[in-house]
Amino acid sequence: MTWLDVPPDxxxxxxxxxxxVFSTPDTGPLAGVRIGDRVLDLxxxxxxxxxxxxxxxxxxxxxxxxxxxxxxxITELLTEERWxxxxxxxxxxxxxxxxxxxxxxxxxxxxxxxxxxxGNIGRMFRPGSDPxxxxxxxxxxxxxxxxxxxVVSGTPVPRPNGQRKAPxxxxxxxxxxxxxxxxxxxxxxxxxxTEPGRPLAPAQFADHVFGVCLVNDWSARDIQAWEYVPLGxxxxxxxxxxxxxxxxxxxALEHARTSPPVQDPQPLPYLTGGxxxxxxxxxEVLLNGHPISHPPYASMYWTPAQMLAHMTVNGACLxxxxxxxxxxxxxxxxxxxxxxMELSWGGQEPLxxxxxxxxxFLEDGDEVVIRATAPGxxxxxxxxxxxxxxxxxxxxxxxxxxxxxxxxx
Amino acid sequence: MTWLDVPPDxxxxxxxxxxxVFSTPDTGPLAGVRIGDRVLDLxxxxxxxxxxxxxxxxxxxxxxxxxxxxxxxITELLTEERWxxxxxxxxxxxxxxxxxxxxxxxxxxxxxxxxxxxGNIGRMFRPGSDPxxxxxxxxxxxxxxxxxxxVVSGTPVPRPNGQRKAPxxxxxxxxxxxxxxxxxxxxxxxxxxTEPGRPLAPAQFADHVFGVCLVNDWSARDIQAWEYVPLGxxxxxxxxxxxxxxxxxxxALEHARTSPPVQDPQPLPYLTGGxxxxxxxxxEVLLNGHPISHPPYASMYWTPAQMLAHMTVNGACLxxxxxxxxxxxxxxxxxxxxxxMELSWGGQEPLxxxxxxxxxFLEDGDEVVIRATAPGxxxxxxxxxxxxxxxxxxxxxxxxxxxxxxxxx
Numbered sequence: 001m002t003w004l005d006v007p008p009d010x011x012x013x014x015x016x017x018x019x020x021v022f023s024t025p026d027t028g029p030l031a032g033v034r035i036g037d038r039v040l041d042l043x044x045x046x047x048x049x050x051x052x053x054x055x056x057x058x059x060x061x062x063x064x065x066x067x068x069x070x071x072x073x074i075t076e077l078l079t080e081e082r083w084x085x086x087x088x089x090x091x092x093x094x095x096x097x098x099x100x101x102x103x104x105x106x107x108x109x110x111x112x113x114x115x116x117x118x119g120n121i122g123r124m125f126r127p128g129s130d131p132x133x134x135x136x137x138x139x140x141x142x143x144x145x146x147x148x149x150x151v152v153s154g155t156p157v158p159r160p161n162g163q164r165k166a167p168x169x170x171x172x173x174x175x176x177x178x179x180x181x182x183x184x185x186x187x188x189x190x191x192x193x194t195e196p197g198r199p200l201a202p203a204q205f206a207d208h209v210f211g212v213c214l215v216n217d218w219s220a221r222d223i224q225a226w227e228y229v230p231l232g233x234x235x236x237x238x239x240x241x242x243x244x245x246x247x248x249x250x251x252a253l254e255h256a257r258t259s260p261p262v263q264d265p266q267p268l269p270y271l272t273g274g275x276x277x278x279x280x281x282x283x284e285v286l287l288n289g290h291p292i293s294h295p296p297y298a299s300m301y302w303t304p305a306q307m308l309a310h311m312t313v314n315g316a317c318l319x320x321x322x323x324x325x326x327x328x329x330x331x332x333x334x335x336x337x338x339x340x341m342e343l344s345w346g347g348q349e350p351l352x353x354x355x356x357x358x359x360x361f362l363e364d365g366d367e368v369v370i371r372a373t374a375p376g377x378x379x380x381x382x383x384x385x386x387x388x389x390x391x392x393x394x395x396x397x398x399x400x401x402x403x404x405x406x407x408x409x
Numbered sequence: 410m411t412w413l414d415v416p417p418d419x420x421x422x423x424x425x426x427x428x429x430v431f432s433t434p435d436t437g438p439l440a441g442v443r444i445g446d447r448v449l450d451l452x453x454x455x456x457x458x459x460x461x462x463x464x465x466x467x468x469x470x471x472x473x474x475x476x477x478x479x480x481x482x483i484t485e486l487l488t489e490e491r492w493x494x495x496x497x498x499x500x501x502x503x504x505x506x507x508x509x510x511x512x513x514x515x516x517x518x519x520x521x522x523x524x525x526x527x528g529n530i531g532r533m534f535r536p537g538s539d540p541x542x543x544x545x546x547x548x549x550x551x552x553x554x555x556x557x558x559x560v561v562s563g564t565p566v567p568r569p570n571g572q573r574k575a576p577x578x579x580x581x582x583x584x585x586x587x588x589x590x591x592x593x594x595x596x597x598x599x600x601x602x603t604e605p606g607r608p609l610a611p612a613q614f615a616d617h618v619f620g621v622c623l624v625n626d627w628s629a630r631d632i633q634a635w636e637y638v639p640l641g642x643x644x645x646x647x648x649x650x651x652x653x654x655x656x657x658x659x660x661a662l663e664h665a666r667t668s669p670p671v672q673d674p675q676p677l678p679y680l681t682g683g684x685x686x687x688x689x690x691x692x693e694v695l696l697n698g699h700p701i702s703h704p705p706y707a708s709m710y711w712t713p714a715q716m717l718a719h720m721t722v723n724g725a726c727l728x729x730x731x732x733x734x735x736x737x738x739x740x741x742x743x744x745x746x747x748x749x750m751e752l753s754w755g756g757q758e759p760l761x762x763x764x765x766x767x768x769x770f771l772e773d774g775d776e777v778v779i780r781a782t783a784p785g786x787x788x789x790x791x792x793x794x795x796x797x798x799x800x801x802x803x804x805x806x807x808x809x810x811x812x813x814x815x816x817x818x
Contacts (some may be wrong), residue, residue, distance in 0.1 A: 107557045133638050138581045139572050143640040144553040148516045148728050158606050160723035163548050172547050174677045201808035229542050231552040232641020239723040268583045314569035314648040319557050399610035
């Protein structure tokens, strides 16, 4: 029980304690922990210079035993009345701070771990053939995304320009994406890195992964469709990837752990072993305030522990701050899909929102919020916060008008 | 003319002056410039703390006018006799220093810009159909690679383990790659970054790209073939990417600039304009000391200025230290191909080396060296140095033996 006035059913109570980076008009980015609607300034109450840095990376690098120690210490500070006088001055109101990208992202890898999502995409793009590619049930498919364009929740997302060609067009054209989409995902933040040549087993997941965030992997489907064969998505994804501001430590998700769906065929041994790391997260996607989907993370085929083992099996090292995401979370139901591509079935079945507006893909000004909760102790819920972003109109390409080809000028 | 005893035909004379990062047993990593067989300790002779940092990133961030200023100053220091007494103590013998990765790589993007390479791969994998995908001549295809596993020349490369399935196999298996390959490429190091939403025109190439290095994009073809549909290469590439230790500034490559091959169809306007940035680099690939290929960089279809414009057209920002590479450089001739996959035609036509050894792909202990020169002033050659690496045997997966499935134990 905390001496703070936090309601017992708060999703940001003592059982959560997520980490983020905040600033005020007076202090530059610092590490903080959220408790209720307040932020605890860690640099002010803990004697470790890592908390005065502008990202969590140095703290992440300290490793599991230190993470556990700090969590225990914060819990003590917020629980024992004798610390109250010292801690209270270090508590700031959440609405008086600005939140920043909590980690400097090293490599960003995006997986494709939902069988329902991969199946939906396969049914749309390859009708008549097996919706899943032959490799899908043997390995968690993934690829590298752009780490330099990972942004914190709340950052506006201008509609990207790019090259696209609809199947009926003879030639590609340049312009703003007309099929701008979201992907509701869960992200995993690497804490303790590894040396090259030291692959990890799934059982080592909690020693290396610090915590969990929410991810919106914004996707320009028209740009992506024209560019992605044979080397995968590039500019259709690299303009922006939004992450939630609070990283929920694995320690807060003990009650969320569950077994993943049965995996058949059995994966190769390097993808097996250890405790299961399925996660029973209830996600919700809101478009302009209206819930449009409730993706159930527990339905994901591949666990994050398997993703970690796969990502390192070739000897690739990890760095503190590396981020890997699950790929779109889609459940079996039509209202459990994590992308507009699936919800509108490629634009064939537009959504009508309660305000009467109709959407297949995003329009300028649309705001998307993805939020989630997880089971906590005693029937409570842990909040994973939200990842929010509003679509801005595309900006004119500053050089485009100077370089019109002859036939157009 | 330098007061140093550098032969007039040295590929590392005053016209070159490439940048790197070195250390000695006494001094931690510092910025240096190569002149002949010596390294000039920049921190010792220039009054700017950026040269005392362990990477070039802070110097790269200073931008084109500062890069030009520093190059002019170094040239003056090495030319005017009056500086000799001050500069000589700051010159170290190249064989007495250790060279480090010169930049902290932000995002690493690999392109696919050789028509001959893409055509060869297409002919091998999709016989009977058009060797180039429909998008290939409309945009420089690229994808993100792993920045955390970019290593400096000389770093040994253990053979990666992974999951692979030959077409004739019923199920995938785990083990060391049996089709380990190279890709001889040229890399471009971003200096001045950009803000989000500020796409670059090809004409801005020299304002943002600092210089050029050589790249060996090691590739496990069997792992890649099984994993890459639909999201592109991942573990088949992410175990290691080697780069040369010296970054040749664009200013040293004025005599190497050339027009790229005629581009037909004409690219969209955002990919046009500015001076051409074809580069007449003569590359050489050596396997265990034997030249096996001479890829001509001038044959590359897409220029690095076009790659830069494409990479940023969607508004993605750049950071100092971002690296983008050309993709495998292959010319039209059979002895101009930049990968063993092409040189041995998928293993169907193994190479016989002068020592009698036969190779389709790399064996443990093999050493690959990629080197290159460029035209310099007055008929001289500029050296791009080399990127070298030796293949080590695969290490046993530390957890594999504990998790054998029942049917194998």
